[in-house]
Amino acid sequence: MTILFIANRFPYPPFRGDKLKIYNLTKRLSGKHKLILLTFYEQKSELDDLKHLEPFFTKIITVYLPRWKSVLNCIPALFSKRSLQIAYFKSGAMANALKKLLDEEEIDVIHTQHLRMSQYTKDIEISGIKRILDLPDAYSLYWKRRNTTDRPWYLRLLDKVEISRLVREEAVIRKFDLTLVCSQEDKIYLEKLHKADNIKLLLNGVDLDTFDVGEGHDYSKSDTLLFTGNMDYAPNVDAVQYFVSDLLPEIRAKVPGVTFVIAGQRPVPAVKKLVSKDVKITGFVPDLKDMYKSASVLVAPLRFGAGTQNKVLEAMAMGLPVVCTEIGFEGLEIKSGQGVFLAKQKEAFISTVINLLQSQDLRENTGLMGLQKARDKFSWDIIASTLDSYCEQLISKEK
Numbered sequence: 001m002t003i004l005f006i007a008n009r010f011p012y013p014p015f016r017g018d019k020l021k022i023y024n025l026t027k028r029l030s031g032k033h034k035l036i037l038l039t040f041y042e043q044k045s046e047l048d049d050l051k052h053l054e055p056f057f058t059k060i061i062t063v064y065l066p067r068w069k070s071v072l073n074c075i076p077a078l079f080s081k082r083s084l085q086i087a088y089f090k091s092g093a094m095a096n097a098l099k100k101l102l103d104e105e106e107i108d109v110i111h112t113q114h115l116r117m118s119q120y121t122k123d124i125e126i127s128g129i130k131r132i133l134d135l136p137d138a139y140s141l142y143w144k145r146r147n148t149t150d151r152p153w154y155l156r157l158l159d160k161v162e163i164s165r166l167v168r169e170e171a172v173i174r175k176f177d178l179t180l181v182c183s184q185e186d187k188i189y190l191e192k193l194h195k196a197d198n199i200k201l202l203l204n205g206v207d208l209d210t211f212d213v214g215e216g217h218d219y220s221k222s223d224t225l226l227f228t229g230n231m232d233y234a235p236n237v238d239a240v241q242y243f244v245s246d247l248l249p250e251i252r253a254k255v256p257g258v259t260f261v262i263a264g265q266r267p268v269p270a271v272k273k274l275v276s277k278d279v280k281i282t283g284f285v286p287d288l289k290d291m292y293k294s295a296s297v298l299v300a301p302l303r304f305g306a307g308t309q310n311k312v313l314e315a316m317a318m319g320l321p322v323v324c325t326e327i328g329f330e331g332l333e334i335k336s337g338q339g340v341f342l343a344k345q346k347e348a349f350i351s352t353v354i355n356l357l358q359s360q361d362l363r364e365n366t367g368l369m370g371l372q373k374a375r376d377k378f379s380w381d382i383i384a385s386t387l388d389s390y391c392e393q394l395i396s397k398e399k
Contacts, residue, residue, distance in 0.1 A: 001032075001033045001034070001108045001109065001391060001392075001395060002033065002034040002035075002036065002105065002106060002107050002108050002109075003029065003033050003034070003035050003036070003107075003108065003109045003110075003111055003391065004035075004036045004037075004038060004101065004105070004107045004109070004110045004111065005022060005025075005026060005035060005036065005037050005038070005039075005111045005113065006038045006039070006098070006110065006111065006112045006113060006117050006120065006121065007022050007037065007038070007039040007040070007113045007117070008039075008040055008089055008113060008114045008116045008117050009039070009040065009042075010039050010040065010041040010042070010046045010049070010062070011023045011026075011037075011039065011053065012046075012049040012052045012053055013049065013052075015230070015265065016230055016233075017136055017204075017310055018113060018114060018136060020310060021113070021134075021136070021204065021205075022113055023053075024205060024207060024380040024383075024384070025380070025383070025384050025387055026053075026056045026057070027056055027380075028380060028381060028384035028385075029384055029387070029388060030055070030056040030057070032388065033388075033391075034058050035056055035057045035058065036057060036058060036059045036060075036061075036101065036105060036107070037053065037056075037057045037059070037060045037061070038061045038063070038094075038097060038098060038101060039060075039061075039062055039063070040062075040063050040064075040065045040089065040091070040094065041062050041063070041064060041065070042065060042066060042067055043066075044064070047062065050062075059101075059105075061097050061101060063091060063093050063094045063097055064093070065089070065091050065093075065094070070088045070089065071088075073087045073088055073089075073090045074087050074088055081165060081168070082165065082169075083162060083165040083166050083168075083169045084162055084165075085115070085116055085139070085162070085166065085169075086115070086116060086118075086119055086169055088116070089116045089117065089119070090119070094120060095120060098120050098121075102124070102126065102129075106128075107126075107129050108128070108129065108130065108391075108395055109129070109130045109131075109132060109391045109394060109395070110124065110129060110130070110131045110132065111132045111134060111387075112131065112132065112133050112134065112176075113134050114134070114135065114136060115133070115135060115139050115166075115169065115170060115172070118133055118169075118172045118173075118176075121133075121176075122172045122175045122176070123175070130177045130178070130391070130394040130395065131175075131176045131177050131178075132176060132177065132178045132179075132180060132390070132391070132394075133172075133173060133176040133178070133179045133180070134179075134180045134202065135173075135179065135180065135181050135182075135186070136182065137181070137182070137183070137186055137305070138170075138181060138185075138186040138189045138190050139166055139170060140163060140166040140167045140170050140193070141186065141189050142304065142305055143159060143162060143163045143166055144163055145303075145304035145305065145327075146159060146234065146235070146304045146305075147159040147160060147163065148303075148304065149238055149303055149304055167193065170190070170193075170194060171194050173190060173194060173196050173198070173199070174194060174195075174196050174198065176198065177198065177394055178198055178199075178200060178390060178394060179196065179198055179199045179200075180199070180200055180201070180202040180387075180390070181199060181200075181201065181202070182201065182202060182203055182204045182331045183201075183330040183331030184201065184330075184331070184333065185330050185331075186330070186331075187199050187200075187201060200390065202383065202386055202387055202390070203331060203333075203377070203378060203383055203386075204310065204313060204331060204378070204383070205313070205378050205379060205380035205382070205383035205384075206310070206313040206314055206316070206317045206374055206378050206379070206380065207380055208317055208374065208375060208379050208380075210289065211288075211289055211292070211314050211317040211318050212289070212317075213293075213317070213318050213319045213371060216319065217293065217318060217319035217320060217364075217367055218293070219360050219363045219364040219367065220360060221294070221295070221296045222255075222296050222357050222358070222360065222363075223255075223257055223258050223259060223296060223357075224258070224259050224261060224294060224295045224296045224297075225248075225251075225258060225259070225260045225261070225295070225296065225297055225298075225299050225353065225357075226260075226261050226263065226291060226292070226294075226295035226296075226297070226298050226299070226315075226320075227239065227240055227243065227260070227261070227262050227263070227264075227298070227299055227300070227311070228263045228264055228288055228291060228292075228298070228311045228314070228315075229264045229309075229310075229311050230264050230265055230266060231262065231264040231265065231266055231267035231268060231271045231281075232265075232266040232267070232268050234304075235302050235303070235304055235305040235327070236264065236302075237268060237270055237271055238302075238303055238304065239300070239301050239302045239303065240262050240271060240274060241270065241271075241274065242301055242303060243260065243299060243301045244260065244274050244279055246346060247299075247301060247346065247349060247350055247353075248260055248278065248279075250350050251350055251353050251354055251357075252278065254354045254358075255354060255357045255358065258278070258357060259278060259279075259280060260278060260279045260280070260299075261279075261280045261281075261282065261291065261295065262274070262279065262280070262281045262282070263282045263285050263288065263291045264282075264283075264284075264285070265283065265284035265285075266284075267281055267283060288314065289318065292314065292315055292318035292320050293318065295320055296356070296357060296363065297320070297321050297322070297323060297353060297356045297357065297363070298311065298312070298315040298320050298321070298322045298323070299322075299323050299324070299349075299353060300312055300322060300323070300324035300325065300327075300328035301324070301325055301349060302324070302325055302327035302328050303325065303327065304327065305327045309324070309327070309328045311328075312324060312328050312329075312332070312340060313374065313378050315370070316339045316340065316370035316371060316373060316374040316378070317371065317374040317375075317378070318371075319367040319368060319370065319371040320367055320370070321339065321340075321341070321356055321362075321363050321366035321367045321370065322339065322340040322341065322370065323340075323341045323343055323349060323352045323353050323356065324340060324341070324342065324343070325342075325343065325344060325349070326342065326344055328340070329342045332373075333377075334373055334377075337366060337369070338369045338370065338373055339366060339367065339369045339370015339371070339372075339373050339374070340370060341356075341366070
């Protein structure tokens with residue numbers, strides 16, 4: 001089978017959700033199928049990493065889309081009905097590269113990553129080619145939740161306009177042979193909103209080789225709370241600000257001496273301002289495994305977003321207990337306490353973190369349950385096998 005992967009971001013290094021997923025899926029499918037990659041790149045230095053992707057693909061086509069050009073794309077879109085998220089990734093060069101590929105190659109399945117890239121594949125109707133749209137989350141749901149947070153009025157107004165446009169753009173999911181989402185909540189939301197009957201689950205995964213707990217987590221540590229993620233990503237920025245201002249003081253009142261560590265690349269000024277004797281910011285960490293090893297509890301107090309959080313899966317794979325809001329819990333399909341405690345309200349979040357910090361047994365029992373769930377359910381080998389079966393089913397229907 002020949003599968004064409006179309007990506008909105010150059011999928012290396014695999015440090016963020018959209019890059020992480022394509023990298024890990026193709027790494028595992030490459031041994032069984034012929035894979036082709038068509039992807040944007042934003043900085044020419046990214047092409048230095050082609051060597052890391054070439055073993056997985058028989059052909060890689062890259063299209064240059066610098067940020068300044070994407071910003072220019074958004075200016076006319078402001079005065080149209082087009083979503084800014086879609087306009088940002090508009091490119092005649094990408095459309096031409098795709099057309100050329102389809103003329104030259106016999107493609108069986110086109111895997112389109114993200115709603116942003118659906119503009120290139122939504123209208124392809126070529127006999128023998130099946131089309132999959134893989135969504136990291138229900139995008140309009142993400143923006144609806146973002147608009148409920150404390151933001152300047154003009155940004156909330158802009159968000160409201162963008163939400164209505166995204167809802168309209170999102171209806172494109174019905175045009176694809178199959179649409180994939182990573183959480184049951186996103187699936188139900190999209191099915192109801194768009195009357196779609198072509199949506200299935202493809203869970204997010206974790207690389208168990210990279211996040212290998214080895215001889216086991218040290219549960220004797222009881223003084224370090226950890227948050228990981230890209231620290232220029234709006235939900236992460238909001239989460240750490242909220243945690244430091246509203247949750248950490250009450251936790252420290254019960255557990256003096258606890259330290260909150262924010263580990264992630266590109267911290268914006270609003271994050272850097274949080275630094276204190278109780279709050280540490282690492283910036284980019286080459287190996288996050290070391291951060292998980294040194295922590296007592298991972299906290300994920302996200303207030304908006306959708307889909308599944310990679311930080312939660314990585315912590316589970318490292319045997320580290322997690323406390324999160326419903327945003328971090330979606331897509332896990334586990335019960336609260338099976339590695340991850342669900343805490344919807346502020347008071348519940350605070351008390352759960354305190355309970356974990358004060359009990360080594362609770363930390364260990366929770367962490368070990370999460371580790372088992374990660375191995376049984378969230379290995380990228382399992383996720384890639386699921387995508388493989390979806391592709392096979394689509395092709396067999398054609399025959």
